[in-house]
Amino acid sequence: MDFSFVYEIQHHAAFGPLIVLYFFLAGLSAGLFLISALSTVFGWQAVKPLAKPAALTALAVLIPGLLALVADLGRPFRALYLFLNVNPSSLMSWGSFILLFYGLVCVPYIWFLWRDQEKNAKTWGKVGVVLAISLGLYTGFLLAVVPGKPLWNSALLPVLFLVSGCVAALSLISLAKKAFVQGGAAGAAYESALHSLKVWFVVLEICLVFFHLLTVYFLSGLGELTVMNLLAGEKAFTFWAVQIVVGIVAPLILLSLKQSPYSMGIAGLCSLLGVFALRYNFVYGGQELPAAGTQLYHQGGGIEWLSVLVLLGLGVVLIVTLPYLSQRLLHPTSSKSISG
Incomplete structure (x- = not known):
């Protein structure tokens, strides 16, 4: 008698589409902030015209990323648990505060950039660079420390x-050229620099x-x-x-x-x-x-993929509208280009 059986076991996917989107948008945001900081913090003047639009876009893509993370929790108020119960030995606890402080630092950094206060922008930019690098690394660390998952277990x-988050940021700039890149000799200079980068x-x-x-x-x-x-x-x-x-x-x-x-x-x-x-x-x-x-x-997979599309759409809307809203709020009488 043949007692051999073939089993096809279904594993529950703890991380689903919304987490994929969160990892993608968090890395994209971190990469955009670092590109913005190339001139304000590191003094690379060839890419200075990108500082303002890249910083704004970093905030624009972070918002749907955070919404994706909260939506994945099922109950939004559960996110407060990570802040009310600090666990220094938990990487997720560290990540929650990295996200919080990164988002908070983005706001004054963008404010001083758009007010052309370069000294203050540089100060906040230095803090933001540390947090942006931490955010870009954190999503990978979150996977790398999970035991029993060989594909994740590498430094x-x-x-x-x-x-790859920096690649995505540079790619978004190439795709949305009109929002980021001005024409003329200056535009050609940093287009060439970013192309090589x-x-x-x-x-x-x-x-x-x-x-x-x-x-x-x-x-x-x-x-x-x-x-x-x-x-x-x-x-x-x-x-x-x-x-x-x-x-x-x-x-x-x-x-x-x-x-x-x-x-x-x-x-x-x-x-x-x-x-x-x-x-x-x-x-x-x-x-x-x-x-x-x-x-x-993964329970609710179809609904979650629909949510991913909606949040990506929200990101596109924010990328398009935030620069114009910022220009009108901070420089209501100026006709200067938003990328300048």
Whole structure:
């Protein structure tokens, strides 16, 4: 008698679409703040015209990211628990305060930037840089410390999330060129600077993905199965087709060709899709356990993906409207460009 059975176990996905969106938008916000600080804090004058719009956009994309995080909790007031019950040994507790202080610092930094008070903006910018780097790293650390998830258990993951967040920020600037980049010689100067910077960040992202997966592959037998599940299993399409081909290969080809507004915009959109796919592949792929079945179950998945689209739409609206609202509030009689 044959007593062999095949089991397909459904695992509950603790981190779903809203967390993927939160990781994506938090990294994007951190990257945009760092780009803004390149001139105000680090003195790179070639990219100074980006300081104001990048800072505003950092705040604009942070808002739907925070809403995604609160919505994932199910009961919004549960978020207060993390602030009322401080646990120094909990990375999530640290992350809550990083998010809080980062958001608070963004406000005076943007205020002083738009009031052209460079000294005060630089002071707040220095604090913001530390918090932005912490925010970019934190989302990766949150996954890296979870036991029993080989795809997450590497010290390279936080760095990968920070670097890919910077790639996403540079890509958004390329995509929304009219909102960020002025024409003329000054515009051409920092377009060229950001073009070179993005190429280096994309190359660094490739290296980090490769060495992260290599580390996990040789970590253990389960690590090998998890990586192979990503490369040739459940997540193979989104990994190879979206994250690698669309998100990395296509932008590098476009960036190597003669620059034009259309090619840069397409390259930016492709890179944004690739970074989102990276978050999706690592969040979901890390929760799949090939040794015990690969089916993931997440309650309310369809509704949550709809929420992701709504929050992304909110982010687009805020990106478009915040610069104009800030211009009217802080300089009501000025006709100067919002990017200036």
